[in-house]
Amino acid sequence: MATSGLFYRGFRDGVFSGLPFSLVLVPFGMLFGVVATEAGLNIYEVMAFSVLVIAGAAQLSAVSLMSENAPVLIVLAISLAVNLRMGLYSAALVPTFGKLPLWKRSLACYWLFDQPFALTSLDLKKNPNRSVDERLGFFFGVGIPLSIFWYSATFIGAYLGEFFPTNIGLDFAIAATFLSLIAPLLRSPAHLAAAFVSVLGTLLLQSLPFNTGLLIAALAAMLVGSEIERRLPKKGGV
Amino acid sequence: MEDKAYLWTVIVLLGLGTWLIRFSFLGLIGDKPLPTYFKQMLNYTAVAVLPGLAAPVVLQAPGIGIEPARIISALVILGIGIWTQNMLKSIAAGLVIYFSLHYLMM
Numbered sequence: 001m002a003t004s005g006l007f008y009r010g011f012r013d014g015v016f017s018g019l020p021f022s023l024v025l026v027p028f029g030m031l032f033g034v035v036a037t038e039a040g041l042n043i044y045e046v047m048a049f050s051v052l053v054i055a056g057a058a059q060l061s062a063v064s065l066m067s068e069n070a071p072v073l074i075v076l077a078i079s080l081a082v083n084l085r086m087g088l089y090s091a092a093l094v095p096t097f098g099k100l101p102l103w104k105r106s107l108a109c110y111w112l113f114d115q116p117f118a119l120t121s122l123d124l125k126k127n128p129n130r131s132v133d134e135r136l137g138f139f140f141g142v143g144i145p146l147s148i149f150w151y152s153a154t155f156i157g158a159y160l161g162e163f164f165p166t167n168i169g170l171d172f173a174i175a176a177t178f179l180s181l182i183a184p185l186l187r188s189p190a191h192l193a194a195a196f197v198s199v200l201g202t203l204l205l206q207s208l209p210f211n212t213g214l215l216i217a218a219l220a221a222m223l224v225g226s227e228i229e230r231r232l233p234k235k236g237g238v
Numbered sequence: 239m240e241d242k243a244y245l246w247t248v249i250v251l252l253g254l255g256t257w258l259i260r261f262s263f264l265g266l267i268g269d270k271p272l273p274t275y276f277k278q279m280l281n282y283t284a285v286a287v288l289p290g291l292a293a294p295v296v297l298q299a300p301g302i303g304i305e306p307a308r309i310i311s312a313l314v315i316l317g318i319g320i321w322t323q324n325m326l327k328s329i330a331a332g333l334v335i336y337f338s339l340h341y342l343m344m
Contacts, residue, residue: 020326040239045249052253062252066239075248080255085287091263092283098269105264112260114288121284169340172308173333175295178288179312180329183319185285194282195289202290203297214290221286226278 003133010134014116014141017123021115024173025146026153028056031170033157035060039067043158050154054147055113058082081210088218089117096124097139099132108136111143118181125187189232194225307339 029050036046041063049059062079070078089112097105119142120135130138186192201217208216239245272280296312299305315332319325 020329041245045239045245048246048249049252052249053256055256058252058256062248066245066248072244072247072251076251076255079252080259083256083259085291086256087259087262088280088283088287090260090265091267092280093264094267094272095277095280097264098267102265102268105268106261109257109260109264112264114291118284118288169336171295171300172311172336172340175292176311176315176332176336177329178292179296179315179332180319180325182285182288182292183316183328184323184325185288186320191282191285194285198286198288198290199293202293206294214287217290218283218286221290222279222282225282225286226275229278229281 006131006134007137010130010137010139011141013123014119014138014143015145017119017138018115018142018146021146021177022149024170024177025056025115025149027168027170028174029150029153030157030160032056032059032063033154033159034161036063037158037161039063043155046154046158047151050151054110054150055083055086056150078210081212084211084215085218086112086117088215092121093117096120096135097132100136104136108139111140111147113143114178115146116143118178122181122184188229190225190228193228194221197221197224305340307336307343310339311336
């Protein structure tokens with residue numbers, strides 16, 4: 001099959017895998033639109049946030065810090081810290097996308113948020129035989145439609161303003177989508193141990209500033225996972 | 239927000255900084271070979287980050303603390319997810335249970 005055909009096939013699979021996540025991204029984007037508008041941003045400013053940053057939790061953190069007139073450096077440090085986990089995602093995709101030309105990698109990085117990363121990692125295990133083009137198609141297939149939902153929802157939220165209730169358990173709905181991604185990732189004792197270390201570490205290190213607890217816990221979990229994998233006897237045939 | 243320079247400085251730099259974080263390893267390492275041990279660790283990235291993102295939200299509802307609806311629903315999502323390996327079923331069941339319990343108990 002020609003390269004573009006493979007890209008298209010991956011893209012289509014990515015769209016189907018990613019679409020369910022719009023159910024939660026849409027209210028989240030609306031919430032951002034509402035909160036940013038209430039903080040005094042006009043529609044262009046609100047949209048610039050969602051288009052340029054495309055990371056909900058960091059956007060919310062920046063708007064709330066700016067409402068308190070925090071200095072630029074503080075706003076940036078705290079909000080960027082929320083996104084540092086994406087540096088891990090960037091590293092994790094090196095074996096998958098590292099061979100692509102620089103411009104494709106640079107473009108793909110714009111969409112490197114939780115859902116495209118997690119679904120692409122999951123798909124690596126489910127469909128190990130995809131070519132790099134097909135896999136890039138899958139990644140974009142998850143990311144591009146979700147980003148369009150994200151912008152649209154932000155726009156709607158900014159327009160609806162105060163009519164949209166903000167306290168509806170949305171934080172849990174987002175966490176719930178992450179939980180649904182975790183179940184299929186628990187494939188071995190090593191993965192189970194990594195997940196356990198991640199939970200325990202994050203909870204124990206919650207008081208650390210700049211969201212660093214999550215990062216330290218993640219690094220510890222990755223170490224524990226790979227260490228257990230190295231020590232456990234390999235399953236036959238793998 | 240009155241101070242436009244302040245606002246746009248934050249928007250542009252936060253956008254740029256976020257992209258740079260996303261670009262960091264994938265952009266700079268490219269196809270240079272990674273040490274095997276490092277590669278093995280990276281296989282655990284998703285399972286090392288997502289539980290850490292979810293756990294505090296499940297165990298600490300804002301303004302409430304422990305909310306049984308969250309914990310029950312989380313267990314249902316994980317249970318159905320592990321059992322059926324179907325994300326759509328697990329998330330649908332989990333959210334229905336969460337929102338029913340959440341509004342019943344309020």
